Amino acid sequence: MNKKQRTMLVRIIIAAVLMIVLNFIPATGWLRFLLYLVPYLVIGYDILLKAGKGIKNRQVFDENFLMAVATIGAIALALLERNGDYTEAIAVMLFYQVGEWFQSYAVGKSRRNISELMDIRPDYANVEKDGKLERVDPDEVEVGTVIVVQPGEKVPIDGTIIQGSSTLNTSALTGESLPRDAKDGDEIISGCINMTGVLKIQTTKEFGESTVSKILDLVENASSR
Template structure:
């Protein structure tokens, strides 16, 4: 809960306690009126204030006006506890609504984390942080390790590893060097990069994604548009209906020569006002869609508007992203193959040799090793960009890397027939096997696909920026019918 919601909760508790206490007291007349006005003003002063402002601004007919008229009317009729109770229950409903909207907003805002706060421009040997909107096309910006790339461009200097999973869905961090194109929103993980911008911030990839999020609420469903129009006529109709109920029956009774019973009919009119209050009706549909969009975004799914959410009722095809949706988006050692020494020993050599690297693959090796790294055992570390690492562990030469490193060292290696990232190992100049590292499929992904088919979905499709080999295996394992791989944003 935010500060405003906590304050409202305190008001509700205080008002509820006071109602119970005052209801038990044997007070009558003006004393009872004064006592019940305390919880009434505690719980309802903001509603009365909004209703008064609405009257001044000539926007009379809203739920604040209806609640004010109904509760004030009940109090004037002498039903003090009922008048306060109605206002109390209304505020409880408003609190739940506020909490639901706030939670959905927080879920949606998590998608906005890809927005860069600044861009670094080098001036007179120092880095100056500027607003990305102020950076012109062709400007050289500097992106340090751990920072987001703020604007699309081309690398002019430096090599690094980029985490692009939030944008492309590619599970394996991408190596980037001078001459490569980079897109905004991805994270620079290792080296310092200098990038020449090719687009303005407003036209860059991250801006286009954020625009979809920000405009989602403007794309309303048919039912939402209908209820908005309906409310314009419904609220005044309720007010005029209540007015007619309060005065027409008593007048008719007077004409017929009977007792008018003004108090009873006014009480009935006020009851009609309360039960016909349009706030629940008017807010129910927009809030349902808003909560749906928020709940989806909390699961990493971007819904561009309530009209699209409504269309899901007729869905026949479902299209999935792979990384972070069908898979966990994290790397783990999934196998050790063609090794002559024990698995634990080969993993120990790999973890120690990679101990100085911040690459995600290195971190997954150290995690799989699971023991504290003794750096005193490791000397002569040489990290070869795009190849791997060569180091001495306990005085023994260890090489850990890809096929390029093995070819560079002239070492014959064994191909891996499994899907994933392969770390080949050479000990003392001889091939010692390879370690397979792969993204892990989520435990319930296969079950979810099966349930969708049971629910009447005729076809499931998976899209990914990952390699074809990885994508095809994941699709086959999950039972997905179509797969499109190596895609761009």
């Protein structure tokens, strides 16, 4: 939750509390109007400002303008009928801001998840040659090649474990917070992080067809739309 979202949450809580409290205060006339105006402005001042800017820029019919018209209309109706029922205007603005807050929170969380996904792309693959590990581009690794993944490294290509056992962090791919155990014979997908033991993996796909590549392609295509 960022600073803007925290500020909005505080405004929502303050406006909701004030609206409830004011229902128990026996005020009438203009005093009641002024008291109810406080929570209305607390929760809706930014909407009114945006609506005003929209009118100034000749971009009238947006959601801010419609919210302003609806709530100001409800207040005006309460004044004309002299019933002092300003709760409806505050409630409409309050529910709108609650919806906007949830949307903002969800979008922010999605962006963070996308950023985490972009970090799963492996930079290299370890291939054993003449008894030594050589770092190569994952795109250069052919199907059937044995690669070595050391603790702390990302699994670069889908394959099958032929030697070793370890614990894998799959949270960036599956969202699971608990690590997963892997051993000889288990299939393993790219993008996981090897946490403990050294693994020797025989690749079953090319890098371009591996899980991490497909996920990144989907994310990049979705982001470009």
